[in-house]
Amino acid sequence: MDIFFYIAAVVAIISTIMAISERNAIHSLLFLILSFLGISVVFYLLDAPFIAALEVIIYAGAIMVLFIFVSMMLNIGLEKEQEKKWLKPRMWILPSILAAILFVDLILALRNTPIIVVEKQIIQPKQVGISLFSTYLLAVEIAGILLMAGVIGAYHLGSQKKKVLHRFLEKE
């Protein structure tokens, strides 16, 4: 089973690298969907099949499709000269080195932490549901309020104001 984990992880990492280095927004989003599918395989292998299904349906199916629709609406295919200038090695080398230093720091911290081994038993989705609606009931309601605020905010921000060409044409 281990080899499947490594294959899915390598696919996810490679497609994420392609997604962040691609110039074309649509190609980049498609690579990102591939990366999310790889992560969902990893979720399945980590004994969380329900979460894997949610990842495919909500992340790859809903959020990324929203991204693709917006980038098609804005009609951004290839980027302008400005971004090309920013993608020169001189510009990305320092942030990458700093992020790599943080990454090595994290790995060293992980290696120095003792790992306690607990014997494994598979968590069923039923347990997740019971925990979600008993212990975390308040958090579920707060998430619902957040979603409603998100809907109203997105509607308000996304609504297009009518352009009036002359003030005589303006409605009272």
Next chain:
Amino acid sequence: MLTIPVESQLLFAGILFFLGLISLLVRRNLIFMLMSIEIMFNSAGLVFIIASRHWNQPDGQVMFIFILAVAAVEVAIGLALILQVYRHFKTLDVNEINKLKD
């Protein structure tokens, strides 16, 4: 059953997180910046799932569901803002969007 040590699973999540961080620092297009935030959200969720499996607790998976809700709201609001910015400035380059400064 996986027999992979938990360190290498966390390493995978860490690699994804830092790829997202690099992308957020380097890219100057608003859509790409929102995408890299998504990558980082996802790797944080992956860490929750790994921890949930390691400790045999369902709480990690519950947290992933909350992360999913927050990510969905964030994307909806962020994309609406991006639409407005594009309508106003005709560009998505964050270096061009500095009208507040002048």
